[in-house]
Amino acid sequence: MMTACVQRWRGHRTSYRPAGEAIRPSAYEVAPLAGDAAARTFIESHHYSRTYPAARWRFGLHRGGALVGVAVFSQPVNDRALADFPGAPSESVELGRFVLLDDVPANGETWFLGRCFDALRQEGVVGVLSFSDPVPRTTAAGVAVFPGHVGTIYQAHNAVYRGRATPRTLHLLPDGTVFSARAAQKVRAQEQGWRYAVAQLVAAGAPAPARGEGLRQWLAAWLPCVSRRVRHHGNHRYLWGLTARVRRHLPPSLPYPKWTGRRAS
CATH class of the missing domain: 3.40.630.30 (Gcn5-related N-acetyltransferase (GNAT))
Structure with missing residues (x-):
């Protein structure tokens, strides 16, 4: 166990x-x-x-x-x-x-x-x-x-x-890492760190954005191609x-979750 x-x-x-x-x-x-x-x-x-x-x-x-x-x-x-x-x-x-x-x-x-x-x-x-x-x-190969x-x-x-x-949908890259919603937001808005996020997708197989290409459109086109969607509860x-x-202020604890040996979701 x-x-x-x-x-x-x-x-x-x-x-x-x-x-x-x-x-x-x-x-x-x-x-x-x-x-x-x-x-x-x-x-x-x-x-x-x-x-x-x-x-x-x-x-x-x-x-x-x-x-x-x-x-x-x-x-x-x-x-x-x-x-x-x-x-x-x-x-x-x-x-x-x-x-x-x-x-x-x-x-x-x-x-x-x-x-x-x-x-x-x-x-x-x-x-x-x-x-x-x-x-x-897992990786795309199931490892x-x-x-x-x-x-x-x-x-x-x-x-x-x-x-x-909150439940959400994950975008898993081929190596099993998550391309986060925050990373996607950085690309769309060209916020600090967007170049690193773009490099993640390029390393996963997307072409580098062309000169003058809108990053929002580039992300929408290539994120589904280089990632797998996994529902996370x-x-x-x-x-x-x-x-x-502060301990007195906190709400009461719910029963702790336990590992069952089955795949979590």
Whole structure:
């Protein structure tokens, strides 16, 4: 059963460690990461999505001077995602990426997450939102690149579970990564980052936009050609209050979802 294991990453490949393993805290150090460079490189090298969120805080898990885990706390695409927390949206964050290498013992996740939360409290952060994605991903050839997960580690860290987020349709590229709705929006409006999004589609097989060609029309023509549509019924949504006042304010937790061994949807 997946509930007896925790997920790890290396080189975009997932693996699992038995949940009963204990970390030796004296062998590890948690420290803020200055700037995006180290965090971005680590996540793009190991996480299945190969994408980096709009970071506000970044923390590294170090062992013997080597970076073996990264947590990135980010700004959600929509501030309404933080509506369950009191105060201004700027006082709360999303756990945008949380990646540990495959040789970190199982309960390293809860230990690392706890140290990050301590640091965020010192910065005045009062709430943390996170999502777990239960929908597996495969390449166009059917090779599994992500098995899906229900947030077992968030449950172990006493998160408040608030059900599924909004259903949506994913556009999967041939390598199994998602071409996000936000990336599509950047292309249409030529917002910051649109060139990277265009390059993703070109790498997937679309021709480069011709000089003078409207990007909106180019996207509409080629996105269906280089991607597969997959219906997603919503990520699992978890909340943490970092202060007693905020914990009292949060709605009650719904029953935690459990992994059944069947394909999630």
